[in-house]
Amino acid sequence: MSDENNADGAIADQFQQAEPEVQRAGFDQLQDEGGEVNLSPELDVILDIPVTVSMEVGNTEITIRNLLQLNKGSVIELDRMAGEPLDVLVNGTLIAHGEVVVVNDKFGIRLTDVVSPSERIQKLK
Numbered sequence: 136m137s138d139e140n141n142a143d144g145a146i147a148d149q150f151q152q153a154e155p156e157v158q159r160a161g162f163d164q165l166q167d168e169g170g171e172v173n174l175s176p177e178l179d180v181i182l183d184i185p186v187t188v189s190m191e192v193g194n195t196e197i198t199i200r201n202l203l204q205l206n207k208g209s210v211i212e213l214d215r216m217a218g219e220p221l222d223v224l225v226n227g228t229l230i231a232h233g234e235v236v237v238v239n240d241k242f243g244i245r246l247t248d249v250v251s252p253s254e255r256i257q258k259l260k
Contacts, residue, residue: 230250
């Protein structure tokens, strides 16, 4: 009986000693005052994950009947005025506003305003 109790006590001691040490991931400030990106080693694992960046000129809602009647030369009126900045979306989340530019015969976008991280988090709720 005492051997059995000693064995149970030894197993309990092992479980208490084997408890893993918990460490919280620390994410340092991402940018310094000069705009340089400071990446901690914890962020290295996500840097090569692909994301989809898209620009939205505007949008509208139309009925399926009107959608089926569209053909070459049709014009769809959007909810934005000409000259308004475009929305820059990453995986469907608004991150910035910008204007269209042409660079080496290709379209690009110049960011005019970047949505703050706190605003992005607020929109997720």
